[in-house]
Amino acid sequence: DGGITQSPKYLFRKEGQNVTLSCEQNLNHDAMYWYRQDPGQGLRLIYYSQIVNDFQKGDIAEGYSVSREKKESFPLTVTSAQKNPTAFYLCASSPGTDTQYFGPGTRLTVL
Amino acid sequence: GQSLEQPSEVTAVEGAIVQINCTYQTSGFYGLSWYQQHDGGAPTFLSYNALDGLEETGRFSSFLSRSDSYGYLLLQELQMKDSASYFCAVRLSFNKFYFGSGTKLNVKP
Numbered sequence: 001d002g003g004i005t006q007s008p009k010y011l012f013r014k015e016g017q018n019v020t021l022s023c024e025q026n027l028n029h030d031a032m033y034w035y036r037q038d039p040g041q042g043l044r045l046i047y048y049s050q051i052v053n054d055f056q057k058g059d060i061a062e063g064y065s066v067s068r069e070k071k072e073s074f075p076l077t078v079t080s081a082q083k084n085p086t087a088f089y090l091c092a093s094s095p096g097t098d099t100q101y102f103g104p105g106t107r108l109t110v111l
Numbered sequence: 112g113q114s115l116e117q118p119s120e121v122t123a124v125e126g127a128i129v130q131i132n133c134t135y136q137t138s139g140f141y142g143l144s145w146y147q148q149h150d151g152g153a154p155t156f157l158s159y160n161a162l163d164g165l166e167e168t169g170r171f172s173s174f175l176s177r178s179d180s181y182g183y184l185l186l187q188e189l190q191m192k193d194s195a196s197y198f199c200a201v202r203l204s205f206n207k208f209y210f211g212s213g214t215k216l217n218v219k220p
Contacts, residue, residue: 041213042213048207096206
């Protein structure tokens, strides 16, 4: 089946650690996105990528990094520089139309 | 900066009609989308308006007025399963979107 997968579903991080969230899609979409969602809030754009080996910062990129080495994959690293990383992280892809398709999300908690 | 305004919460009864408004002030505008998100789940696409007017998809309709920087999502024949958060999102450029803070819809029996 085509779709977007994210792993892990739940992730716990100790202070000072870097963690990487996985996002894979087999929809053959060029564009991919990372959003952060805090409780009761909307989605805030962290990074997005329109093609392989290219990505742009979104509104809240500080403390995060990404790579886009393959069309199917867009991993997000939450670095120790991100002071308040506890949140729900959503990955999405788009074929360049008005629609974004979201993965099931990763819930990150800092211990 | 970008600004999208939508009510934080709306309550309606089963079988009724509810309208969720969205006003926007953005640096770019290609169109307005609506997404539904159940608690703990991923957002799912509902509709998109690029031009003024009403788009209908089953029980859901979406409206856009570009001159007023305003749109709304209309849900008819409300069902309990429609209880969720609804987000409007502006397509700022070809591949960039900006989301509102969401409206929590509570459907009561």
